Amino acid sequence: MTDERASWAARRGRPTVVVSILVGGATALIASTQVWARTDVAGVALDAAGSDVLALLQPLALATLALSFALALTGSVARLVLSLLAAILGAALVWICTPVAVAPGVATVESVVTDHTGIAGHDAVADLVSGVETTVWPWIAAVSGLIVLVSGIVGAVTGHAWRRRSHRYDAAAGTHSGARSGPLDAVDSWDDLSRGGDPTSADGERRGLSG
Numbered sequence: 001m002t003d004e005r006a007s008w009a010a011r012r013g014r015p016t017v018v019v020s021i022l023v024g025g026a027t028a029l030i031a032s033t034q035v036w037a038r039t040d041v042a043g044v045a046l047d048a049a050g051s052d053v054l055a056l057l058q059p060l061a062l063a064t065l066a067l068s069f070a071l072a073l074t075g076s077v078a079r080l081v082l083s084l085l086a087a088i089l090g091a092a093l094v095w096i097c098t099p100v101a102v103a104p105g106v107a108t109v110e111s112v113v114t115d116h117t118g119i120a121g122h123d124a125v126a127d128l129v130s131g132v133e134t135t136v137w138p139w140i141a142a143v144s145g146l147i148v149l150v151s152g153i154v155g156a157v158t159g160h161a162w163r164r165r166s167h168r169y170d171a172a173a174g175t176h177s178g179a180r181s182g183p184l185d186a187v188d189s190w191d192d193l194s195r196g197g198d199p200t201s202a203d204g205e206r207r208g209l210s211g
Contacts, residue, residue, distance in 0.1 A: 014072070014162040016151075016154075017071070017083070017151050017152075017154055017155040017158075017159075018068050018071050018072045019068075020147055020148070020150075020151035021064060021067065021068040021071065021086050021147075021148050021151045021152065021155075022065065022068040022069075023144075023147065024064060024090065024093075024144040024145065024147035024148035024151065025061050025062075025063075025064030025065040025067075025068060025144075025148065026061075026065060027140065027141070027143075027144035027147075028057065028060065028061035028064065028093055028141050028144045028145065028148075029058065029061035029062065029065065031050050031057070031061075031137045031138075031140050031141035031144065032049065032050035032051045032054075032057040032058045032061060032141070033049060033050065033051065034049060034050055034135070034137045035047045035048070035049055035135055035137065036048055036049060036050045036052075036053045036100065036108070036134060036135055036137050036138050037053060037100075037104055037108045037109050037132050037133065037134050037135070038109075038132070038133045038134075038135075039109045039112075039113065039129050039130070039131065039132050039133070040129075040130050040131070041113055041116060041117060041128050041129060041130075042128070044116070046109065046112050046113060046116055047112070048108060048109045048111070048112045050137060050138075050141060052109075052111050052112050053100055053108050053109075053111075053138075054096050054097070054100065056092075056096060057093075057096065057097070057141065060089055060092055060093055060096075061093075063089055064086065064089050064090070064093075064148055067082055067085060067086055067089065068086075070082055071083065071086070071155065076159060076160050076162075079155065079159040079162070080155075080156055080159050080160070082155070083152045083153075083154075083155030083156040083159055084152065084156050085152070086148055086149075086151060086152030086155065087148075087149050087152030087153050087156065088152070089145075089148055089152070090145045090146065090147070090148030090149030090150070090151070090152055091145070091149050092145070093141065093142070093144065093145025093148060093149075094142055094145040094146055094149060095145075097138050097139075097141040097142035097145060098138075098142045100134065100138040101134065101138035101139045101141075101142055104132045104133075104134045104138075105132065106122060106125055106129055106132065107122065108132050108134070109125075109129060109132055110122065110125045113125045113128060113129060
């Protein structure tokens with residue numbers, strides 16, 4: 001990894017990947033509630049939502065959302081596993097949504113036709129359906145899956161270089177007793193002031209503790 005890419009991964013890798021997976025999962029979840037296909041049965045117009053067309057759509061979208069929150073909090077080993085899992089979820093979304101977008105068939109509206117008429121079976125439903133018209137939502141769901149897939153791959157490749165969230169989550173001994181190196185951020189300064197120390201001094205925290 002080049003210096004420029006390593007710098008990007010350290011500064012922007014985590015938020016970019018997490019937000020992208022979150023947006024992809026949220027979009028897929030929204031898509032599951034929208035109309036994906038329309039058909040006409042005996043003069044009655046029937047609409048099929050994404051969840052009617054694909055039973056797995058909502059569970060996959062919800063799993064993606066949960067994963068994005070978990071990915072924001074995990075360490076290097078767990079983030080690799082979660083990133084790979086995100087890529088798998090994204091691939092699954094693309095896999096199930098693309099056929100509906102490209103070549104919708106009777107199966108796309110079979111469940112709503114059965115609910116409306118009480119007639120089950122692919123051939124029987126096909127005899128009732130005059131045609132199937134799809135909306136843009138299957139494409140939107142497929143693209144959201146692609147976003148999750150790419151984000152998962154990026155997370156797996158760059159996750160090891162992501163900046164650690166904060167020194168206060170470190171378990172290393174001496175974090176609170178030793179002097180810190182490098183410039184203090186706003187949180188560090190506030191912690192020193194709350195203990196009565198001088199945040200501009202290298203040993204301000206120790207003086208605050210001893211006082």
